[in-house]
Amino acid sequence: MPHWTELIAEKKQRQLKSIPQEWLVSPPPDSTLDVTGFPETCGLLTAREIEITNTSVDVLLEKLACGEWTAVDVTTAFYKRAVVAHQFVNCLTEIFVDRALARAAELDDHFIRTGKVVGPLHGLPISLKDQLCIKGLETTMGYVSWIGRYAEKNAVLVDILIECGAVPFVRTNLPQTVMWPESFNNIFGRTTNPHNRSLTPGGSSGGEGALIALKGSPLGVGSDIGGSIRIPSSFCGLYSLRPSYGRVPYCGALNSLEGQDSVHSVFGPMTNSVGGVKAFMKAVVNAKPWLKDPLAVRKRWHEDEYNLADHGYGKDLCFAIMWDDGVVVPHPPIRRSLEITKAALEKAGHKVVDWKPIKHRLLADTTRSIWNAASSEDYMMTTSATGEPIIATMELDDSDATAAPFRPKKIGITAYQLWQAQKLRRDIRKEYLDHWEATSSETGTGRPVDAIICPASSYAATPHGKNRYTNYTTVWNALDYPATTFPVTTVDPTLDAKKPRRVFYDDFDKGIHEMYDPEIFKNAPVCLQLVGRTLEEEAIIKMTEIVDGALAAAK
Amino acid sequence: MPHWTELIAEKKQRQLKSIPQEWLVSPPPDSTLDVTGFPETCGLLTAREIEITNTSVDVLLEKLACGEWTAVDVTTAFYKRAVVAHQFVNCLTEIFVDRALARAAELDDHFIRTGKVVGPLHGLPISLKDQLCIKGLETTMGYVSWIGRYAEKNAVLVDILIECGAVPFVRTNLPQTVMWPESFNNIFGRTTNPHNRSLTPGGSSGGEGALIALKGSPLGVGSDIGGSIRIPSSFCGLYSLRPSYGRVPYCGALNSLEGQDSVHSVFGPMTNSVGGVKAFMKAVVNAKPWLKDPLAVRKRWHEDEYNLADHGYGKDLCFAIMWDDGVVVPHPPIRRSLEITKAALEKAGHKVVDWKPIKHRLLADTTRSIWNAASSEDYMMTTSATGEPIIATMELDDSDATAAPFRPKKIGITAYQLWQAQKLRRDIRKEYLDHWEATSSETGTGRPVDAIICPASSYAATPHGKNRYTNYTTVWNALDYPATTFPVTTVDPTLDAKKPRRVFYDDFDKGIHEMYDPEIFKNAPVCLQLVGRTLEEEAIIKMTEIVDGALAAAK
Structure with missing residues (x-):
């Protein structure tokens, strides 16, 4: 087996190749801290693409549902902006442009053919934290040991989002082990905060936070076991929801600490408006996730509860x-x-x-x-396949790992x-x-x-x-x-x-x-x-x- | 501290004293296996009490709600029959006649004063497995080490049943550790099956099973982690329900294996009709148990789901x-x-x-x-206070404990x-x-x-x-x-x-x-x-x- 650093080099090379050459831009110098304005000035996005990517989920869904904007147009616009964002803040893991655009084209065909949307999220590009498996794509979750692990099927939530008409279009960065409130791992490195790149976007859903803050995605799915949706949303200025356990399906996604049945990680939406949070939750809950995930709670979306x-x-x-x-x-x-x-x-x-x-x-x-x-055993078991080091600190200078309050004891x-x-x-x-x-x-x-x-x-x-x-x-x-x-x-x-x-x-x-x-x-x-x-x-x-x-x- | 056998003797003495002398009958000889007919022929119950105790929950609730039968009448009838049943099959643990009748009298007063029932279970006597704490009463759960443990408050389910107008009136026998499918413990001994006393009523809610089969209770609450409601219901010929986890509140009840957060014990009804199962579930769920038990699922009783x-x-x-x-x-x-x-x-x-x-x-x-x-550690921790032996078999001849498939390994x-x-x-x-x-x-x-x-x-x-x-x-x-x-x-x-x-x-x-x-x-x-x-x-x-x-x- 190659050395773990070689595995990373090869994976990074493949990531670079997955970016269309014509979408590469000249990023601002590292000394430029606030990069939030750059996607619109970098020259890659057309005026229409800027308009599309500055639109909130509610309005996007309306314009997609009435045919004013096509799924291909919307997906292309967000994809370009996502790739630009990535060049500024290093927020993406998996990039699969052709596949996403093919899906968008199918949706457009369906709409032209039937005059109807596929579902309540028709044509909406959705970014996914690097735990949510998509059939045929690698999911490393930032572990070198999981490079080359290609999913045999979609996570249940991915299936449901696709059924609802959404277009999963990128996956996003996170910390090794998913148990840090920042976003750094051995494969993809560190995600930075677009409002000020000397700051962290938080974590563990920090790739989502940074991407959505740059409007490289209208809505993303993060996971949260101790704050991992809300911390990056808060650090990046977003609306988000950590639902109760069981409201959004987790089945079929990768995770650390698997089998820990007490304080669970949950998936939830991160976006630029509260309307986006509602659109996601209503669509997912109405799709009856309990018919696909045995741990999902059989509880419909209740409009009377929404009406307080x-x-x-x-x-x-x-x-x-x-x-x-x-x-x-x-x-x-x-x-x-x-x-x-x-x-x-x-x-x-x-x-x-x-x-x-x-x-x-x-x-x-x-x-x-x-x-x-048992987190130490869990991390050791995973990393032992390649010998990649378990990250001991999120500090820039990692020679001082004393201040690492999130490290578990060595023995369970x-x-x-x-x-x-x-x-x-x-x-x-x-x-x-x-x-x-x-x-x-x-x-x-x-x-x-x-x-x-x-x-x-x-x-x-x-x-x-x-x-x-x-x-x-x-x-x-x-x-x-x-x-x-x-x-x-x-x-x-x-x-x-x-x-x-x-x-x-x-x-x-x-x-x-x-x-x-x-x-x-x-x-x-x-x-x-x-x-x-x-x-x-x-x-x-x-x-x-x-x-x-x-x-x-x-x- | 007295020897554990002395603690048992003292407790048994108190149990005997809690039975009104005039309710003691002459039980049939041990060789009489089927005792189901004896409550009606033993001479203690009046014809009206026999009629009351032969009535199903639905009809009982109707007659109580229209004032045809009083709560005191109904509670007295079932109490007498329960105490008779106990003398045949050893099904009870805590007996508290005065307290139950006082509660029944309060309900009758309320009904006379207002013309209204207190709640959907108005006046219904309900028996409880010996885990469901009632304020001021001992709950031993069959552990010698818990003799003298008086509850400071009601279990949440007991509170809810009382709010609904029910009359908790006896507590019932179970196996030590609650993790056996029969019902024997060091304090209260063995419960037998009223259809054939050489057979077990099953367990762990075997006291309930035997009691309800003898119509000594119209409805009882058992618990079930692996069959403990359904096995005794099945062995005793009853209707019952093991609800999904979280539908019926468990908070404030005693249990073994506490902190085990994966495959949970749940409470549910055992009774003589499916109507009784429905009456219990509808009343408990409509009482919004999630406002009292953080683990109860916020899901109303849905009449449309009942209507399939x-x-x-x-x-x-x-x-x-x-x-x-x-x-x-x-x-x-x-x-x-x-x-x-x-x-x-x-x-x-x-x-x-x-x-x-x-x-x-x-x-x-x-x-x-x-x-x-970790069940061995759990049992040892509990029993170590008095040194009572951990029961190794439910066999009548306990010298051969080899066939004990429910015993955990000694080390977790x-x-x-x-x-x-x-x-x-x-x-x-x-x-x-x-x-x-x-x-x-x-x-x-x-x-x-x-x-x-x-x-x-x-x-x-x-x-x-x-x-x-x-x-x-x-x-x-x-x-x-x-x-x-x-x-x-x-x-x-x-x-x-x-x-x-x-x-x-x-x-x-x-x-x-x-x-x-x-x-x-x-x-x-x-x-x-x-x-x-x-x-x-x-x-x-x-x-x-x-x-x-x-x-x-x-x-």
Whole structure:
């Protein structure tokens, strides 16, 4: 067998060859940090292609459904922009232009022949994280050991998206093991943040985050076990949803930690509008994924739940804002985004109270101990085939791997010890549910708090290697609460000056505080999360629309 | 601390004292095997109490709701009959007459005051397996080490049943560890089968099975991780339901193997009519258990699913009969019950095809390896407090514990090994789902098979200690398919003669064959299972009504 570095060289060569030569552009110099404007000025895209790629999912679907734009036109436009984006931020893994355009042409033929769309996502290009197998294509998931692994069939979600008329058109980068909140692996290297390339796009769905921020894809599918959809969405300024476990099918996709049956990874949409989130979820759920994935929940899309039947039909909502999780105090831009949102919601006539977090540290620690029960064995088993190194840090200078909070212990635990951690998690879930229910005494609506609004992270996108704290997202995985992200503002050194703090929860909190420098984080997007109750996807999408509308109205 | 035997003696003394002296009767001699007639002839119950206790749940609820019978009358009647039953078959653990009657009196007061019922189960006495905590009462679950453990609050299901107007009135016996398919523990001893006391009522919900067969309770709650509702229901001739995971709340109940997050135990109803199953499920699901139990699935009771919207509204159903699971061939009475059911369904105009089982042995073995990943540690941890022995066999002669297929290995496995077993189970679930979906090519209905009808066990109730094979139920737990039981016939030595067999799957299959002797199994009830798809509780209740109706019509 060739040395693992040779396998990488050969794979990278094939990746380069998969890019049409005429789509290669001159990227800006590395010193240019904000590249968000370049896709439109690089000269490759026509005016019409720029128009198409600047269009939100809702409108794209309308124009495709009425035949104003063809699937080939739309796919070509996004493909060109995706390939341009890749040259700026290194966001793609698999590139398969001919195949995607052939599929788009089939859709157009069908439309011309029948006058009808194939399904609710007719003609929509969709990018996929490099876990979602497509028949006949390689899926490496960033593992050298999986180079040459060609899928024998589509993941169930890919089948469903195709049935719905979508055009899977690129796959996107992620970290080795999929268990880091940044996006670097031995094969494809590092993805950077298009708003500021000295910052990380986050992870693990960081390829998606960077690609969609550059409008190289109208909608992508990420996965999330501890924040991996919401962190890159937040760092890149996107709308997204981490659904409850079982709402979107996972079957047939690759993953790490397989067989871990407690805190599960889930797939969900990342996009530029909340309408895109809704279009994806409604299409996927209505396709009855439980007939293809035994772990998918048999629960239809409920329009009455979307219309907030369980929340007084949305007339007088009561949101709770969590300013701080009691472990790490958020940086000033995050605090400001919460203040903006509170003011906007009150102006729109909704009530806003404070959320009191309970046991967030224990909940996240317990969740990590469940993942890490056997993660080292899992990673070693996979990488041992080629001897590729297991990545020990996401720092640019990898000689110092001491600060790697996401590395598991070298030796796993027993099944009995795992059960004790799982039991503890379950007990805290009950405590949290009762805590939420008890808020009905303070909302004035007769209901408990309708949704929680909170940071998606304690900071905006960090420099590479510095994203060390994920509890703001991980706790909702631990509780299996669905959560969206939505953009609020960007880091502004004038408005977001560093404020001195005297009191810290601990040295870790102090370290996060000290990391903040408005000039370093400048221009980074700031998003928040909206969190609902388990299996309340419909309701939290509607509530995110309400918050988004209130923010727009308040501007 | 007193010796564990002293703790038992003291507990048994308290149990005896909890029985009103005037309810003690003269039990028939041990040599009397069938005791089903004795509750009505023992002289304790009045004619009206006999009438009440012979009434099915549907009618009981009607008479309670119109005030014809009071909750006190109904509770008193069932309590007396339960205590009589206990004296014949040793089925009860906790007895709390005053408390139950006080609750019944409150319900009657409410009804007189308001003219309204408290909820859909108003006044219905419900028996509970000895896992379901009731505030202020001891819950030992058959562990000596848990004597003196008084619950600080109700299990969520108990709260919901009380909200619905039910009267929890007794708790019932089960095996130590809850992981045996019979019902014997060091504290309360052995429960016997009222149809033939030399036979086991099955387990682990064997106390419920025996009690309800004697009409000492109109409806009971059992739990089922591998057959523990359906085996005793089948051995005792009852209707029952093992719901999918998460449909009925488990939170706040005691259990063994806590923290085992893969193949879960679930609660479900055991009763004398399919109407009772429906009344329980509809009431519990409509009470929104997800607001009290974080693991309960947010899925309302769907009347359209009950009306078989996903099954052509029930007009031309196609059932598949599984005659044999490919591991152990069922005894003649089971075969005959399948033939009776097939003929009845065809007579009623439904289609019947054969079910081809796949990988049942591997599925059940994998499930057991998941449970046993740390079960020894779990049992040892619990029993070590008093040093009570871990029961090694359910045989009457416990000097020979060699034949104990349900005992785990002494040492557990690692978390990594557990994940591999869980992954294997998941992969088989996908295979089974595809297998089921593929039947649409042979049903002639345009749909896959609507439900599977199969044995609940390879035999009717066995002699004590001989229930050694549970795959007929365990596979559906592994797949998380909901399954009901329904009675078909009883063992009849004339009709169910032993048939010679030459070919066996293996020695185990041969051993089960050799166990059969019509005279030994004489009079034992024979039930079957009806199995549906995950979270299809509404539909399989309706289909069980259809099968039950067809059987009645064919008689």
